[in-house]
Amino acid sequence: MILLVRDEASLRAWRERLLRQGASVHRALDLRGSVLALRIDGAPPGLAALASADDSIVGVLEEEPEAKLARASLGTPVRFTLGDVTFGEGLVVAAGPCAVEDEPTLDRIAASLAASGVRVLRGGAWKPRTSPYAFRGLGLPGLELMGRVARRHGLLVVTEVLSPADVGRAAEVADVLQIGARSMQCYPLLDAVGRAGRPVLLKRHPGATYEEWLLAAEHVLAAGEKRVILCERGVRTFTPGRRSTLDLGAIPWAREATGLPVGVDPSHAAGCSRWVPTYARAAVAAGADLLLIEVHEDAARSRSDAAQALDLETFAALHEELQALALTPLRDGGRP
Numbered sequence: 001m002i003l004l005v006r007d008e009a010s011l012r013a014w015r016e017r018l019l020r021q022g023a024s025v026h027r028a029l030d031l032r033g034s035v036l037a038l039r040i041d042g043a044p045p046g047l048a049a050l051a052s053a054d055d056s057i058v059g060v061l062e063e064e065p066e067a068k069l070a071r072a073s074l075g076t077p078v079r080f081t082l083g084d085v086t087f088g089e090g091l092v093v094a095a096g097p098c099a100v101e102d103e104p105t106l107d108r109i110a111a112s113l114a115a116s117g118v119r120v121l122r123g124g125a126w127k128p129r130t131s132p133y134a135f136r137g138l139g140l141p142g143l144e145l146m147g148r149v150a151r152r153h154g155l156l157v158v159t160e161v162l163s164p165a166d167v168g169r170a171a172e173v174a175d176v177l178q179i180g181a182r183s184m185q186c187y188p189l190l191d192a193v194g195r196a197g198r199p200v201l202l203k204r205h206p207g208a209t210y211e212e213w214l215l216a217a218e219h220v221l222a223a224g225e226k227r228v229i230l231c232e233r234g235v236r237t238f239t240p241g242r243r244s245t246l247d248l249g250a251i252p253w254a255r256e257a258t259g260l261p262v263g264v265d266p267s268h269a270a271g272c273s274r275w276v277p278t279y280a281r282a283a284v285a286a287g288a289d290l291l292l293i294e295v296h297e298d299a300a301r302s303r304s305d306a307a308q309a310l311d312l313e314t315f316a317a318l319h320e321e322l323q324a325l326a327l328t329p330l331r332d333g334g335r336p
C-alpha cells in the first residue's frame, strides 16, 4: 500500500507510527510530483480506512508495480567505486570533448584534464546528431583510441553507446556506459546496457517527466545493473534562441526519490560556454554528485558542440573552484 502524505512532518509521524506497529515502511517514488509517499509492507488491518480519514493523508494507493526502484534504493544512498573514484559521495567531474576526434588531440586534452585532477574522461565515439550530415563520430576506432588515451593518463572512460549491437565492445573499453538523452527510452538499449556489467549514466530526455526518466532507470535496474547515475542535461525550453532550460529541481528530487547518484551536464544544458561555469556551480550547490563537462583544446575547432566547449584553461580554473565549492556547507544534499 502507498500513502501519499501532505508534508514531511506528517510523513515522519506516519512512518514512526507504522514502524511501531511492525510494518515495513519505505519512502516511495512520488509519481504525482507534489506529495510525499510512503510504501508500506505488512500494513496493519484497517490502515486504508484510518489513513483515508486523516487530514495529513492526501491519497491511499494500492501498490504500483512501476515504483520498485524506490524500494530498491530508498534510505540507502547508492554508492560505488571504480578504481579510486567513488560515485555518489563527493563530487566527481567527468570532462572531455563532445566527440572523440583524433588521438593526438584527445591525448593533449586528457593530459591537461589529468593535470587538473580530473579522474574521468568523457567523449563520444558514436554521436547522436540531429542532422544526418553532421559529424557522427569515429565509431569503433574512436572508442579504441579513447581507451588507449585514458589508460595512458590513468583516467576512467565514460562514453555514449547508441546501438545495442555496440554495447559489448563499448563495455570492454568504457568504465561507465552513457545513454544519451535521445536514447533514454530506447528500451532494447536500456536492456543491453543493463546486462553489460558496467555502471550506466542515464541522461534525461529533454521532454521526459521525472517519472519517465526514473522508469527508464528502472529498465536498467530490472536488467541487472544497480549502478545507475541519473543525469539531468536541460529540458525543452520555451525561450527562443536557448538550447534548453536546466532543471535544477531534478537534483534533489531524483536523489530523494531513488538514492541513486545524480549528475548534471551543464554543457548541453547551457549550449554556450559562457554560461557553463554558472550552471556547473549551481548544480554543485544543489547537491549534484557528478558533472559532465565538455572541454576542447581549441573550442572553436571542435567538430561538434563547439559553442559550448570550455577551453583547457577555463576548465582548469572552474574545476578547482568546483572542488572547493563541493566541500563548503553551501552544498546541499548531505553528501560532502
Ligand code: PEP
Pocket (backbone or CB within 6 Å): 098, 124, 128, 160, 179, 180, 181, 182, 203, 233, 265, 268
Ligand atoms: C553527450 O553528452 O555527448 C550528449 C550527446 O549529450 P545529450 O545526450 O545529453 O544530448
Ligand code: MN
Pocket (backbone or CB within 6 Å): 098, 099, 268, 294, 304, 305
Ligand atoms: Mn556534445
